[in-house]
Amino acid sequence: MSVLEIKDLHVSVETDQGTKQILRGVDLTINEGEIHAIMGPNGSGKSTLAYTIAGHPKYHVESGSILLDGAEVLKMTVDARARAGLFLAMQYPVEIPGVTVTNFLRTAKTAIEGEAPPIRTWIKDVRQAMTDLRMDKAFAERNVNEGFSGGEKKRNEILQLELLKPKFAVLDETDSGLDVDALKIVSEGVNRAKTNTGLGLLLITHYTRILRYIHPDFVHVFVNGRIAEQGGPELADRLEDEGYDRFLVPSNVG
Amino acid sequence: MSAASALSKSASKTVPAPSTPAAESVLPAGQHGIKEHSDGRFGYVPVQTRSDRFKSVNVADFEAVTGREAVWKHSPVAKFTDLTAGGLDGSRYPVESTPSADISVAWVPRTDARIGTAGLPEERAAANAWSVFDDALAITVSGEEAKEITVTRSALGINARGAHTIIEAKPFSQATIILQNTGEARLSENIEIILGESANLTVVSLQEWDDSAVHLANHFASVGRDARLKHVVVSLGGSIVRVNPSVRLAGPGSDTLLLGLYFADAGQHLEQQVYVFHDAPKSRSRVNYKGALQGQDARTVWIGDVLIGNKAAGTDSYEQNRNLVLTEGTRADSIPNLEIETGDIVGAGHASATGRFDDEQLFYLQARGITEEEARRLVVRGFLTEVVQQIGSPELEARLQLAIEAELIGTDDK
Ligand SMILES: Nc1ncnc2c1ncn2[C@@H]1O[C@H](COP(=O)(O)OP(=O)(O)OP(=O)(O)O)[C@@H](O)[C@H]1O
Ligand SMILES: [Mg+2]
Numbered sequence: 216m217s218v219l220e221i222k223d224l225h226v227s228v229e230t231d232q233g234t235k236q237i238l239r240g241v242d243l244t245i246n247e248g249e250i251h252a253i254m255g256p257n258g259s260g261k262s263t264l265a266y267t268i269a270g271h272p273k274y275h276v277e278s279g280s281i282l283l284d285g286a287e288v289l290k291m292t293v294d295a296r297a298r299a300g301l302f303l304a305m306q307y308p309v310e311i312p313g314v315t316v317t318n319f320l321r322t323a324k325t326a327i328e329g330e331a332p333p334i335r336t337w338i339k340d341v342r343q344a345m346t347d348l349r350m351d352k353a354f355a356e357r358n359v360n361e362g363f364s365g366g367e368k369k370r371n372e373i374l375q376l377e378l379l380k381p382k383f384a385v386l387d388e389t390d391s392g393l394d395v396d397a398l399k400i401v402s403e404g405v406n407r408a409k410t411n412t413g414l415g416l417l418l419i420t421h422y423t424r425i426l427r428y429i430h431p432d433f434v435h436v437f438v439n440g441r442i443a444e445q446g447g448p449e450l451a452d453r454l455e456d457e458g459y460d461r462f463l464v465p466s467n468v469g
Numbered sequence: 470m471s472a473a474s475a476l477s478k479s480a481s482k483t484v485p486a487p488s489t490p491a492a493e494s495v496l497p498a499g500q501h502g503i504k505e506h507s508d509g510r511f512g513y514v515p516v517q518t519r520s521d522r523f524k525s526v527n528v529a530d531f532e533a534v535t536g537r538e539a540v541w542k543h544s545p546v547a548k549f550t551d552l553t554a555g556g557l558d559g560s561r562y563p564v565e566s567t568p569s570a571d572i573s574v575a576w577v578p579r580t581d582a583r584i585g586t587a588g589l590p591e592e593r594a595a596a597n598a599w600s601v602f603d604d605a606l607a608i609t610v611s612g613e614e615a616k617e618i619t620v621t622r623s624a625l626g627i628n629a630r631g632a633h634t635i636i637e638a639k640p641f642s643q644a645t646i647i648l649q650n651t652g653e654a655r656l657s658e659n660i661e662i663i664l665g666e667s668a669n670l671t672v673v674s675l676q677e678w679d680d681s682a683v684h685l686a687n688h689f690a691s692v693g694r695d696a697r698l699k700h701v702v703v704s705l706g707g708s709i710v711r712v713n714p715s716v717r718l719a720g721p722g723s724d725t726l727l728l729g730l731y732f733a734d735a736g737q738h739l740e741q742q743v744y745v746f747h748d749a750p751k752s753r754s755r756v757n758y759k760g761a762l763q764g765q766d767a768r769t770v771w772i773g774d775v776l777i778g779n780k781a782a783g784t785d786s787y788e789q790n791r792n793l794v795l796t797e798g799t800r801a802d803s804i805p806n807l808e809i810e811t812g813d814i815v816g817a818g819h820a821s822a823t824g825r826f827d828d829e830q831l832f833y834l835q836a837r838g839i840t841e842e843e844a845r846r847l848v849v850r851g852f853l854t855e856v857v858q859q860i861g862s863p864e865l866e867a868r869l870q871l872a873i874e875a876e877l878i879g880t881d882d883k
Contacts, residue, residue, distance in 0.1 A: 269836050272828065297838035309833040312793070312824060313851025319837075322847055326838035358851070375837065 217247040217284050217300070217382045219415060224279035226260075226267050226440075234275075237263045239440035241279070245383060245415045252418045252426060252451060255437030256459045261419045262306055264437075265387040268417075269303040270296050283383070298327050300382030304372035304389050306419075311359040316371065317341070319359045320378060327379055344377045348404050365392040373404040377411075384408070385417045390425035402428030423455040438462040519776045519808060520746055524589040528600045531593035540592045543770040543802055545738055548709060549683045552657040553594045557631035559601030566620040571612030572644055574620060576604040583607070583635050587661035588689025588715055595687045598631030598657040605633040610644040610670065617645040617862060625654040627681075632658040636672060640665035640693070645862055647673045651706075654682040662690035664698055666720065671699040671861060677872065678707035686712045694720030694749075701860055702758075704731040704739045705872055713742040718752035718781070727756045727788075729771070730856045730869070732849075732876045733799070735764030742772040745788070747781035756788035759856045761849050762799035763877070773805045773821075777814060785815040792823040793852045795845060846877050 226238035237260045245251050255261050267274045268281060270293040281288040283299055291299060311319065320341060325331045332340075345354065348370045360368050369389050376384055386405065390398055406429060408414060418429060426434075426448070434450040435442045436459070443462045444450065525531065534553040536546040546553065566574045584605060590596040608620060636646060642665070664670050678684060684707055692698050704710045716725050731739045745754045760769045771790040792801040805819035826848050834844035850873065857869050 269832075271832055293832060293835035294838050294840050297836055303836055305833070305836075309829045311830050311833065311848065311851075312826075313849070313854070314847050315851070318847070318851065319834075322839055322843065323834075323837035326840065326843065379837065 217415065218282075219245045219301075219383045220280075220282040221264075221268075222280045222282070224264070224267065224281065225277040226263055227275050227277055228263070228273055229275070236277075237274075237440050238267065241441055243417075243435065243442065245417060247382065247415050248409070248413045249433065250409070250416045250418060250429060250431045251433045251435060252420060252431035253435045253437050254420055254423075254451065254454055256463065257421075259437050260440040261437055262387055263440075265303055265306075265385045265417075265419060268296075268301060268385055269293065294326065297379075297381075302376055302379060302381035302384040304369075304376060304384060304386040306387040306391070308360050308368040308372055310361045310363075312361065314359050315356050316359055317355045320375065323375065323379060340378060344374055347377075347407065348374055349400050350374065366394070366397045369393060369401055370397070370404075373401050373408075377404055377408050380408070380412045381414055383415045383417070385419065387419045388421060389418075390420055390422065398425060399428060405429055423451045426451050436462060518810075519744060519774050519806075520778065522591045524591050525596055526585065526589055526599045528593060528596040531596055534593050538592070540742065543772075544711060544740060545709060549594070549655070549685065551629040551655060552683065552685055553597060555629055557597055557601045557657065558628045559598075559603050559631045561604055562622065562630065562632065563624045564606060564620060564622055567618055569616050569618040569644075571610065571614070571616060571642070572618045572646075573607075573609045574618075575607055575609075577607040577635070578604055581605060581607065581635065583637060583661065583663060584633070585661075587663050587691040588687075588717070590659065590687065592687075594657040594685045595659055598659055599633065601631040602633040605635050607635045607637070608646060610636075610638045610642045610646070610668075613641050613643055615643050615645075617647065619647040619649055621649040621651070622654075623650075623652040625652060625656055627653050627655060629655045630657070632656060634658065634660040635663070636660065636670070637663045638665060638668035638670040638696070641667045643669040645671040645673070647675060647862070647865060649675045649677070650684065651677050651679070652682075653679050654684055654707075656683070657685045658687075660686065660688045662688060662698065662700070664690070664692045664696040664723075666693045666696060668693065668696045670697070671701070673701040673703065673860060673862070673865065674712060676702075676704040676707055676710045676712065678710065680706070680708060682707040683709045684711065685709075688712065688714040690714065690716040690725070691719050692716060692723040692725055695722040696720060697724045699726045699861065700728070702729040702731075702741055703869065704729075704741070705876055707737070707739075709738045711738075711740040711742075713740075713744070715744040715746070716754070717746045717748050718754065718784075719748055721749045722751050723749060724753045725755070726859070727754070727758075728856050728859055729758030729760075730853055731758075731760040731769060732853075732873060733760065733762045733764075733767040733769045734876060736766050738768045738770075740770035742770075742774070743788070744774045745776070745786065747775070747777045747784045747786060749780060750782045750784070752781055752784050754784075754786045754788070757856060757859075758790045759792070759853055760790075760801065761793045761795060761853060761876075762801055763795040765798040767796075767799040769800075770802045771804065771821075772802075773819065774808070775806070775817070775819070776808045777811060777817060779810040782811055782813040783815055784817070787816065787818045789820040791821075791852075793849065794823060794825045795849070842878075846874060849873065849877055
């Protein structure tokens with residue numbers, strides 16, 4: 216069984232004002248097949264955690280480690296992490312000029328599998344996944360994310376999740392900017408991927424509404440660069456009612 | 470986009486090629502990256518209408534080149550004074566061509582009646598070449614069947630040379646002519662391209678010179694009634710390569726597609742000054758040049774002048790240039806100019822954009838398992854393919870795809 220372990224992770228970025236500490240000791244273990252939701256206010260460092268797992272060069276790991284089945288992820292290049300089975304659905308997917316979705320998907324699949332996928336079944340798989348996500352066929356020939364609406368970009372991320380079949384996926388605010396229909400479609404896609412491959416999920420979100428469709432096993436409250444509290448799905452309901460306020464004001468009780 | 474609609478019908482006017490947000494957004498890299506619209510020719514007003522430029526076949530009629538002239542100001546003129554100021558070798562040179570019925574390749578004397586009919590030099594290097602050539606290489610196409618020929622120059626050597634070529638497509642003839650350039654060269658040359666009525670001609674000029682080569686070329690084309698010229702400039706190899714095509718749409722209903730593809734790596738200067746003169750009614754032009762830049766001091770220049778003359782009612786034109794910047798330390802100038810002397814046009818527009826392949830794009834592709842090298846290849850191939858695919862010669866297209874990949878890898882090794 217696969218496991219992703221994040222241990223005492225400290226991360227900073229360089230800003231014009233100097234080095235800025237963002238993650239201040241994150242500990243988190245995700246087993247295959249588990250769904251972990253991370254909820255937290257703006258600027259608490261959720262995306263930083265996601266990008267650090269994926270290996271974005273902007274983020275400097277000061278200390279700590281990330282292990283995938285015991286192997287140190289922090290020593291791997293960005294592409295090696297993806298080939299090892301990690302996937303990041305980005306909060307703001309990037310537009311790639313000159314590269315069609317079809318071409319991109321095939322190239323990524325080939326890179327991850329180490330060989331080109333058999334053409335017939337691959338084309339069928341891509342079509343099926345696009346149909347499931349209610350993506351028009353025309354998207355296949357468009358350049359990656361170029362001129363896509365916010366919702367279309369998110370679907371395109373989940374399309375990749377379904378086709379690339381990672382062991383662990385981090386979904387960074389995949390629910391943001393989706394109307395309720397799109398939210399259902401995208402959630403179905405995530406659930407399908409989980410049923411098909413049994414992947415582990417780290418679901419970063421601001422709101423509880425996606426948790427109606429994707430049911431977390433664990434909920435972590437992320438505040439000021441670390442996990443402030445964790446619990447089961449009931450914690451999400453509490454956050455829905457109370458918001459993050461009680462984590463934000465320094466407590467002077469007892 | 471109709472730049473024309475805003476124009477008065479009266480006198481000649483230059484649209485100062487604004488860098489419109491619309492044009493820039495076409496290359497989505499702009500979202501994260503940069504656009505380097507060139508040297509701020511906003512408000513630039515040409516001294517004269519493009520067609521009024523001074524022309525002469527006599528080198529002595531041109532002042533010594535200083536580098537301040539409009540035609541030279543983007544070029545490293547100090548590196549080829551031999552071509553602009555020196556004596557040139559105008560003798561015949563070795564040339565090979567693939568056999569093709571209905572296309573003759575022969576040396577003809579300076580007195581050949583076709584010489585000077587498609588255009589005349591507008592700068593000193595061109596006039597210098599014109600003054601010295603002993604014989605011109607004439608490629609003459611007849612016959613209505615489609616056919617292809619490759620004419621190769623690979624042994625020009627390091628002597629400064631001047632050369633002259635005539636390509637004539639007889640009325641109703643059809644052909645693809647590939648001019649392939651490899652090896653060493655210090656060459657200034659003029660190529661005249663003459664299309665008779667209803668001819669359909671593709672001319673591809675392929676620059677795959679050695680690293681040290683310097684090549685200054687002026688192509689002058691004259692396109693007759695209902696004739697169609699597809700002209701393609703592919704510049705990959707050479708130290709300084711400057712290929713300036715001028716096309717005069719001379720007959721009613723004439724049509725031209727001008728394509729360009731260039732890949733500049735470290736230290737390379739690749740330049741093209743494209744000029745389309747709509748001089749007849751119902752003429753149509755499309756210009757599409759795409760370039761990639763990679764490596765320290767990779768430098769490209771594209772100037773696109775379109776002149777819609779007062780005889781050219783009902784014309785349709787569009788020109789665009791896009792550059793993809795792959796690394797730091799490069800410079801791409803992109804300068805479209807549109808002059809319109811008639812109020813009656815179907816369409817006239819231009820776009821110019823320089824986009825960066827940036828770290829966020831690279832990260833996105835790598836986050837899907839694609840290696841850095843493969844990611845660059847994917848983006849560049851995608852970017853340039855649009856032009857390659859329009860050439861219309863499958864073999865050449867396949868070969869160019871490989872050549873582009875070699876360019877990418879070539880710099881990776883540096
Ligand atoms: N490159 C950077 N330069 C400066 N500050 C940065 C940079 N990247 C992140 N930060 C800062 O780090 C903090 C955490 O950012 P992060 O994007 O991880 O937050 P988040 O929890 O994902 O927020 P949101 O809910 O808005 O997506 C913020 O204060 C942010 O401004
Ligand atoms: Mg975020």
